[in-house]
Amino acid sequence: MFETQQLIEIISRQRHDPLAMLLRFGLGLLTPLYRLAIWWRNRRFDEDSQRDPATLTKRVAVPVISIGNLTTGGTGKTPLVIWITRFLKNQDLRVAVISRGYGADNSNPSDTRNDEAKEMELRLPNVPQLQDPDRYRVATIAVEKLKSQVILLDDGFQHRQLWRDLDIVLIDGINPFGYDRLLPRGLLREPLSSLQRADVIVLTRCNLVSNEKKTAIFERIKRHATNALLVQAGTSPTGWRQFDGQEFPLKHLRGREVFGFCGIGNPDGFRQTLQRLQMEPKHFQVFADHHHYTSAELAKIAESARQTGASALVCTHKDLVKVGCNEIGGLPIYALLIEVELLHGQREFETQLLSVIPT
DSSP states (O other): OOOHHHHHHHHTTOOOSHHHHHHHHHHHHHHHHHHHHHHHHHHHHHHHHHHOTTTTOBOOSSOEEEEEESBSSOOSHHHHHHHHHHHHHTTTOOEEEEEOOTTOOTTOTTOOOOHHHHHHHHHSTTSOEEEOSOHHHHHHHHHHTTOOSEEEEETOSSOOSBOOSEEEEEEESSSTTGGGOBTTTSSBSSOGGGGGGOSEEEEEOGGGSOHHHHHHHHHHHHHHOSSSEEEEEEEEEEEEEOTTSOEEOGGGGTTOOEEEEEOSSOHHHHHHHHHHTTOOOSEEEEOOTTOOOOHHHHHHHHHHHHHHTOSEEEEEHHHHHHHOSSEETTEEEEEEEEEEEEEEOHHHHHHHHHHTSOO
16 A cells, blocks of 8 residues: 555655556546546535425534644644634633544544544643534534534535534645645545535635735635625744643744654645744654554654664654654654634634624
């Protein structure tokens, strides 16, 4: 089987060998079937919403705010979920975050949370993180048993069974449109025309792309989402953290040789952030999104790092919660802490969030 990075190289046309061309051809044959399935599913929900919203879509007793993606892979969604949660809590609202729980480690029956839930639990210790494929059921639990006043539906754009009062879609500035092809030939979960359902579109990692590219992306978005609020967001590294909770300033690793690794949807975003910190790793190892590290893999990472002369390991916070320790083979592990920064449209975005909250 191919690793995630190899598949990206194939579908993005970085590879031109005969095997890559054959695979692109085969994946392209499957794409019309996926397009048809998406079209039929969305048509059913669109027709249902016009006739009787209760037929397919279920509503809970409090506002639901969905934060989702148009593509697979990372768009910087978790930092924005954290930002929105903190903003709502500052309005004295009880917030719960619900999600499907994709990528959870099912080998441990006592803890079936995925890496994103574990990360947000550390960053939002007083906010319930509930995971269940049946989002309506778990949202009902959050309302009736936890007395939540607002539900944040994490990764909810394609989950249309739960009624939402505000639909927020994130688009990654580095790779905004998934190589312009639907799955499995590209990374698009839905056609760009689906953006017409969005109330707010947030272009993330704006600080990592040029103004010319941002302008081109927004022009294309506006063709499909004429009424959506457009917001620009960037990423702001704030420091380093170890598994035991110790935090260190960014300068803590300045001048040291480091070995980077990650298992996230968009490894290039993490790599570019390290480069902006003038911390080009001696080596950068990429794993699949939601990868669960084995002891053998971690030992191999440490050995590879020592061979390159690195004195520390660096990863994302999403990876650190799965690694579960401060060091491997004598090498300390640090996670880069990232906060989202709204660069344009923050006031309008806050107004949109509050507009769905009953007064």
